[in-house]
Amino acid sequence: LQQDRTVHCTAEVLHHLGSKSTAPDVQVAVQGELRSTEEADQEFYTRIRSLEKELVAENIPDSHGNVPPELEPIHLLAWAASGYVTWHNSTENTNFHLAQVKHVRQVKRPDEDLQFDYVLLLHEMVSQEVMPWEVTVLWHPRSGVRVPRDRCQPCHALG
């Protein structure tokens, strides 16, 4: 995303031995400055808030790898959400990547947050399975991404 500069990120990941239900501890250090996304955030926020009909989309990217520009932020939110899901479901024997956003539906809220209900397809390298994951994502320019709800549906091949 940082097309004109390099930012170094290091992370220390500690897996809890014997405890399958706790997510690993992750400490991240960022060297360099992340550029400000305030303007883009505000533009996206205003655009979505002013939609008459709730946003609905599927297959991001499409089969050929394309993402329409106005759906790029939706794609990026999915990435962030898949990071959260991966963090909570990884072990030393799994390797998850977001394969595709199968479906996304905006849910209008009375408060300030934007809400998107996603079905994400996560590819797990060792089992080679592609797992559909229902993820609810809340976002606001000032409060960032939150994932209040997530579940795999169905969940085969998860240890």
Added chain:
Amino acid sequence: QLDLWKPLQPEDIRAGEDLHIRVPAPLVQEVKDSLDQHMMSYRVLIPDVQKLVDQSMPRERSSYRQVSGGYVYTEYHPMEEIYQWMTQIQKNNSELVTQHILGKTFENRTMYYLQIGQPSNKPKKIIWMDCGIHAREWISPAFCQWFVKEILQNYKSDPKIHRFLQNLDLYVLPVLNIDGYIYSWEEDRLWRKNRSPYENGTCYGTDLNRNFNSSWGSVGVSFNCSSDVFCGSGPESEPETRAVAQFIKSKKSDILCYLTIHSYGQLILTPYGSTTEPPSNNEELMQVAKEAAAALTGKHGTSYRVGSTALILYSNSGSSRDWVHMIGIPLSYTFELRDTGAHGFILPANQIQPTCEETM
């Protein structure tokens, strides 16, 4: 004349309500200045309409003239077009290329391979390359097609390629898992296996790269059809596997090198997947692979890791690469092409060219 998108008619424009217009590119600044002058606030909803149109509309697939004059190698092609392409390639390069039948898929589709090389009276040594054993790895068949095009296009001008085709025959199977590939175009982009039914037709597909007779069923597989690494009902239970295995067995003594192309991961994998015991010629295998990885990185800076599947990826049994090595073919490699997970299986078509260029 402004292109009104909302409302559609000028007479429906109301003060205080939203107006959406499409502005031709050369007029954008002028329109913005004019709106500013009149103190009208505006917001750009779509910065480039043409780009959006190009990206979201399926391209016209009708015009397909001569190859390689007309064929677009920087796009993904459905199976019908790949069949046509093979016929054209042979037609346009008949002094070097012959198309042969390898066998049939479960759904009874014909598997073809291309034999490329200068004809000779003496038997020639062979390099075999297959693509598309896993349906969703679209960059793989795209690479096989690119590879054939490059070789043929540069045969006359590149002395290395010329000598290559003089001394060796290249056998290229552009799509091994044809049924699966078609299924990934029509039904499920992320399908991996073939399409043979199990459990009374309630479950489909064997992972062809777990179905070969190399420590079959021992590790990194599932015996459950619903798994993406289901190894089938027995070694070589699938017609696609048998077609490849029979052919390779029959030419065993002439095959120097076996290459099988996958994605994603950016890896050059050596035998074995079923054990960490190194193969007898491990040093040679590793050296050749390291040189290949270095040459690859030299092109666009893409880094590839090299090593045995069991050590750098995961354990698995029944892979074609392992089986080929076990029957005595010395150089056997799996290539996992771009990328490392950002796009995964759905690699955008604009990466076909750089991926193929570096892999050449």
